[in-house]
Amino acid sequence: MKITFNLILTLAVMLTMAQTAWATDETKTFTISNASGSGTITYGGNDFLVPVANMMTMAPSGGSITMRTNTGGNEGTVKLYPRISGKVKSLTFSSARVMFSDVVGTEHYVKIGKGDIWTNSYTENMNTATALTFTFTNGDGLQLANEDDYLEIKMRNSETTRRASFLISGTLTITYETTASTLTHTHNFSYNAVGNTLTATCAHDDGKECNLASSSYQISTSLMAPTYLIYHDGWNYPASMSGFENFKSETKATIGSITYIKTDTNEDYGTSEPDATGTYTASVTITAGGTGYTLQTTSFCVTDYHFVYNNYPQFTTDKEGNYAGNGQTVTITFTPKFGEMLTGLTVTGATTNYSLGSGITDNGSNTYTFTMPGEDVTIGATFSNWRKRVHHQDRQRLGLVLLCHKLRLGSRRLQRQDRETRWKCQFIGDGRQERSPVQGYVRRTGQYADL
Numbered sequence: 020m021k022i023t024f025n026l027i028l029t030l031a032v033m034l035t036m037a038q039t040a041w042a043t044d045e046t047k048t049f050t051i052s053n054a055s056g057s058g059t060i061t062y063g064g065n066d067f068l069v070p071v072a073n074m075m076t077m078a079p080s081g082g083s084i085t086m087r088t089n090t091g092g093n094e095g096t097v098k099l100y101p102r103i104s105g106k107v108k109s110l111t112f113s114s115a116r117v118m119f120s121d122v123v124g125t126e127h128y129v130k131i132g133k134g135d136i137w138t139n140s141y142t143e144n145m146n147t148a149t150a151l152t153f154t155f156t157n158g159d160g161l162q163l164a165n166e167d168d169y170l171e172i173k174m175r176n177s178e179t180t181r182r183a184s185f186l187i188s189g190t191l192t193i194t195y196e197t198t199a200s201t202l203t204h205t206h207n208f209s210y211n212a213v214g215n216t217l218t219a220t221c222a223h224d225d226g227k228e229c230n231l232a233s234s235s236y237q238i239s240t241s242l243m244a245p246t247y248l249i250y251h252d253g254w255n256y257p258a259s260m261s262g263f264e265n266f267k268s269e270t271k272a273t274i275g276s277i278t279y280i281k282t283d284t285n286e287d288y289g290t291s292e293p294d295a296t297g298t299y300t301a302s303v304t305i306t307a308g309g310t311g312y313t314l315q316t317t318s319f320c321v322t323d324y325h326f327v328y329n330n331y332p333q334f335t336t337d338k339e340g341n342y343a344g345n346g347q348t349v350t351i352t353f354t355p356k357f358g359e360m361l362t363g364l365t366v367t368g369a370t371t372n373y374s375l376g377s378g379i380t381d382n383g384s385n386t387y388t389f390t391m392p393g394e395d396v397t398i399g400a401t402f403s404n405w406r407k408r409v410h411h412q413d414r415q416r417l418g419l420v421l422l423c424h425k426l427r428l429g430s431r432r433l434q435r436q437d438r439e440t441r442w443k444c445q446f447i448g449d450g451r452q453e454r455s456p457v458q459g460y461v462r463r464t465g466q467y468a469d470l
């Protein structure tokens with residue numbers, strides 16, 4: 020007999036452990052003096068009491084909150100967000116007053132619930148603060164689907180000249196039956212703003228699975244400067260948020276409007292988007308966990324654009340349509356068409372006079388760069404038909420390049436010299452006379468084009 024009893028007990032314990040959504044009553048307590056705000060009252064950075072109809076502005080005063088209808092006769096409603104998921108059984112205010120003034124209509128009340136499910140109603144004036152408990156009269160309670168779900172506090176004095184009021188202080192303790200959903204992880208975020216990025220880091224300290232585990236328990240959002248910055252008359256250049264929707268869904272953060280400062284003229288654009296050439300920064304404030312964090316972009320420059328004129332088939336630029344913004348780096352690529360060599364390169368405009376090594380940088384591999392000025396410019400070039408034929412080192416191991424140019428038949432020089440000579444050559448080296456003649460045409464090194 021005793022063995023059988025122990026077996027039943029063991030089975031009962033096992034069944035209890037297997038039932039993950041095991042219902043237990045829990046309580047959550049709010050300290051009214053910790054609530055803040057006016058109209059909508061927040062608690063811990065979240066909405067707590069939100070007037071929705073026929074209510075005077077509510078504001079905490081001296082650790083208490085007054086909810087009051089703004090006209091008699093009509094029902095006033097306040098949403099209460101306890102931020103729990105489960106079935107609410109009762110709500111206990113440690114110190115509360117219900118007031119209908121001296122003249123009350125026939126249907127007057129203060130009650131809590133939603134839809135068809137309500138607690139008991141209080142219909143008597145409470146002239147001194149007392150503990151009040153609202154209990155759901157269906158014996159079952161009111162299910163809150165998730166932490167964004169709410170209860171309603173409704174009050175009414177049907178006497179048209181008088182109001183209904185509900186004053187609370189001390190604490191509010193909510194007794195509720197947990198459901199499986201409240202056993203899931205709740206983020207516990209701390210926030211850090213650096214530059215244009217706000218990062219929320221979850222402490223994941225409740226021993227439950229956090230969906231941000233794969234991102235080091237972090238989620239962030241950034242204010243991004245516009246990337247298209249070439250000025251067109253009538254265009255705007257707005258900054259934008261990156262990743263805010265996901266950030267908001269995890270953190271319940273709210274965001275203000277993006278504002279701009281034109282830093283080159285110190286002009287406050289407010290919420291107007293940049294619309295003129297110049298340098299700007301953009302800012303935005305995100306409120307998360309009850310604190311405002313201001314993000315700011317690095318400065319960005321909306322620039323005028325000009326044309327890079329190019330009459331040579333040997334050159335291309337990296338700018339679509341050969342338009343470039345003031346201050347942008349333009350890359351010119353040289354592609355020989357007839358075996359020619361580039362011997363000089365210029366970029367000129369009304370006030371621009373760039374040449375190789377003076378405004379134009381040779382980056383090797385037949386690429387050259389310059390910084391676009393604020394005016395149209397034209398590419399200019401000189402070429403040589405000298406071709407590299409030999410490359411060797413002399414006795415001093417100095418680098419030498421032998422360049423040769425095939426002479427055309429009929430050339431005066433060719434007629435004066437050996438008619439059999441088909442090439443005119445020079446050494447390009449370190450500026451010395453080269454002794455070894457090549458077909459009698461060896462020259463001093465140096466200028467390609469002078470030969």
Ligand SMILES: [Zn+2]
Nearest residue numbers: 206207221229
């Ligand atoms: Zn988390």
